[in-house]
Amino acid sequence: MYPTDQPITLNSVTITGPHQPRQEEILTTDALDFLATLHRRFNGRRAELLTRREEMRQRISEGWTPDFLPETRTIREDDSWRVAPLAPGLKDRRVEITGPVDRKMTINAMNSGAKCWLADFEDSSSPSWSNMLGGQVNLRDAIRRQIDFTSPEGKEYKLGGVQLVDRPTIIVRPRGWHLDEDHLLVDGEPMAGALVDFGLYFFHNAKELLRRGVGPYFYLPKTENHLEARLWNCVFVVAQDLLGIPQGTVRATVLIETITAAFEMEEILYQLRNHAAGLNAGRWDYIFSIIKNFRDRGEDFVLPDRADVTMTAPMMRSYTDQLVRACHRRGASAIGGMAAFIPNRRDPEANEKALDKVREDKTREASDGFDGSWVAHPDLVPVAMEVFDAVLGETRNQIRSNRREDVQPDAEGLLAVSGTPGSITEAGVRMNLEVGIRYVESWLRGNGAAAIHNLMEDAATAEISRSQIWQWINAGSTARLAEGGERTVTREWVQELMDEEFGRIDRAEGDRFDDALEVFAGSALAEEYPDFLTLPAYRRFLSATAPARQELAGTPA
Ligand SMILES: CC(=O)SCCNC(=O)CCNC(=O)[C@H](O)C(C)(C)COP(=O)(O)OP(=O)(O)OC[C@H]1O[C@@H](n2cnc3c(N)ncnc32)[C@H](O)[C@@H]1OP(=O)(O)O
Numbered sequence: 001m002y003p004t005d006q007p008i009t010l011n012s013v014t015i016t017g018p019h020q021p022r023q024e025e026i027l028t029t030d031a032l033d034f035l036a037t038l039h040r041r042f043n044g045r046r047a048e049l050l051t052r053r054e055e056m057r058q059r060i061s062e063g064w065t066p067d068f069l070p071e072t073r074t075i076r077e078d079d080s081w082r083v084a085p086l087a088p089g090l091k092d093r094r095v096e097i098t099g100p101v102d103r104k105m106t107i108n109a110m111n112s113g114a115k116c117w118l119a120d121f122e123d124s125s126s127p128s129w130s131n132m133l134g135g136q137v138n139l140r141d142a143i144r145r146q147i148d149f150t151s152p153e154g155k156e157y158k159l160g161g162v163q164l165v166d167r168p169t170i171i172v173r174p175r176g177w178h179l180d181e182d183h184l185l186v187d188g189e190p191m192a193g194a195l196v197d198f199g200l201y202f203f204h205n206a207k208e209l210l211r212r213g214v215g216p217y218f219y220l221p222k223t224e225n226h227l228e229a230r231l232w233n234c235v236f237v238v239a240q241d242l243l244g245i246p247q248g249t250v251r252a253t254v255l256i257e258t259i260t261a262a263f264e265m266e267e268i269l270y271q272l273r274n275h276a277a278g279l280n281a282g283r284w285d286y287i288f289s290i291i292k293n294f295r296d297r298g299e300d301f302v303l304p305d306r307a308d309v310t311m312t313a314p315m316m317r318s319y320t321d322q323l324v325r326a327c328h329r330r331g332a333s334a335i336g337g338m339a340a341f342i343p344n345r346r347d348p349e350a351n352e353k354a355l356d357k358v359r360e361d362k363t364r365e366a367s368d369g370f371d372g373s374w375v376a377h378p379d380l381v382p383v384a385m386e387v388f389d390a391v392l393g394e395t396r397n398q399i400r401s402n403r404r405e406d407v408q409p410d411a412e413g414l415l416a417v418s419g420t421p422g423s424i425t426e427a428g429v430r431m432n433l434e435v436g437i438r439y440v441e442s443w444l445r446g447n448g449a450a451a452i453h454n455l456m457e458d459a460a461t462a463e464i465s466r467s468q469i470w471q472w473i474n475a476g477s478t479a480r481l482a483e484g485g486e487r488t489v490t491r492e493w494v495q496e497l498m499d500e501e502f503g504r505i506d507r508a509e510g511d512r513f514d515d516a517l518e519v520f521a522g523s524a525l526a527e528e529y530p531d532f533l534t535l536p537a538y539r540r541f542l543s544a545t546a547p548a549r550q551e552l553a554g555t556p557a
């Protein structure tokens with residue numbers, strides 16, 4: 001037991017976050033030692049790779065267009081290599097539920113009947129210290145099947161019925177490389193959120209998972225290139241050695257959700273080949289990445305309203321087809337993405353519409369060759385299951401049966417941004433403003449995923465909203481007006497619309513809408529485009545050193 005009201009240093013790791021329930025079970029001295037080793041081995045390389053991201057972005061801004069890499073041609077052309085065999089618990093991934101790692105959602109996900117659960121420290125989680133540490137406690141308990149919960153309303157949750165002997169395989173998604181964890185310092189430096197989430201989960205659970213016949217499995221978000229995948233591979237090798245578990249125990253599914261990674265899919269699998277499980281089509285961050293990277297490349301790279309950028313747009317078809325081909329060529333699983341439509345138990349009509357939309361989305365993915373796909377809500381598990389059952393029959397995946405040899409690597413297809421049907425409208429501008437502000441408000445209250453207008457919103461969709469506004473202003477795009485006619489999207493006009501949309505929001509005591517407006521406007525209307533919406537928001541509001549937190553706590557910053 002250690003003191004709880006001030007920063008404490010244990011074996012050169014300083015805990016600056018406020019004390020959390022059951023923290024002592026997670027932040028043990030051995031676990032902190034393990035984290036410190038990972039930090040000292042890998043944080044320098046992480047910093048170099050983050051700088052490299054900036055350099056690539058700068059090149060794109062100056063007119064360079066990404067393409068398949070000449071220096072890795074032999075990897076792509078060599079037909080002989082494959083990734084490691086599918087690991088236990090990952091052979092049949094037809095339906096994966098995703099969601100944050102709070103206690104109630106953890107139990108609900110474990111009871112959902114899905115084949116896998118993406119336990120999310122990323123897009124659907126607000127990275128507050130309490131969420132991040134609480135998530136580790138909940139995962140530890142869920143793996144040991146010792147988890148229950150009583151809600152403030154008195155509803156009781158526990159792992160349900162005997163029919164659920166096959167619980168979903170847990171796949172943890174740590175934060176991306178860009179986010180710091182300000183509440184754990186090694187030698188005075190903040191740790192990478194990615195290494196904290198990976199390291200604590202791995203340290204506490206890898207052996208227990210092996211004992212239960214599965215393993216420590218991960219989703220790797222927002223990877224931009226194969227060098228970042230190589231860094232993860234090095235982390236896995238060292239972590240397995242430190243814990244004395246066999247090399248190749250870890251399995252990672254990489255989200256292809258940046259435009260640059262789409263040109264390096266096979267190279268990413270190659271770097272991770274002894275630990276690779278598959279690739280996932282993270283559609284929302286992918287759209288965000290396209291806007292972000294080409295934001296100052298003029299009208300050819302401007303997308304229409306968010307609602308128009310669907311999976312049937314030519315550039316999205318090209319991306320998903322090439323992803324399935326890359327995976328199946330290398331013996332890896334291809335996992336589909338998230339349809340935005342959320343069921344609504346209180347509104348049968350909206351519910352039916354959501355089920356239909358999700359069915360349509362999963363049907364397209366299954367027939368494109370995906371081995372499984374994501375759902376955001378337990379009520380969607382049966383819908384997706386039925387679709388994949390129909391395509392898979394007695395088989396567990398389509399890796400051998402649907403090789404997609406009809407598809408070829410195609411740079412032009414990936415970059416067919418201007419071929420996206422649709423238009424920019426006043427309603428689309430308003431929607432981005434309203435939904436973006438509402439989402440950030442939820443994030444600031446600790447909820448990283450929210451249903452808004454029956455659509456799932458998370459960090460990735462909010463990034464699209466604020467980036468579209470920025471791009472439309474800076475490209476001088478034209479929007480169709482609600483009452484007819486059109487006008488140029490200017491900062492002043494967006495400000496007017498934002499004031500109107502903000503004025504329409506019903507306020508409640510203790511809400512965070514003023515802060516949300518500050519965060520959203522600060523990134524959508526800024527002259528300088530911030531790389532991630534969550535970076536300034538974290539520093540200002542969630543970090544223990546954040547000025548706003550210190551103000552709230554009544555201490556000077
Ligand atoms: C871009 C990407 O990265 S996509 C992946 C990241 N995003 C996500 O994972 C989103 C996951 N989904 C969610 O968080 C939620 O479904 C939301 C926030 C969108 C909607 O949640 P709610 O408003 O609570 O929906 P609703 O009231 O219909 O939920 C009904 C029940 O299902 C549970 N539930 C809903 N979604 C999930 C989920 N993903 N996992 C587990 N349980 C869930 C709720 O906890 C609730 O349980 P209760 O009846 O015991 O209270």
Ligand SMILES: O=CC(=O)O
Binds near residue numbers: 257282283284285460
């Ligand atoms: O993480 C998934 C995405 O769509 O973004």
Ligand SMILES: [Mg+2]
Binds near residue numbers: 123221257285
């Ligand atoms: Mg994402």
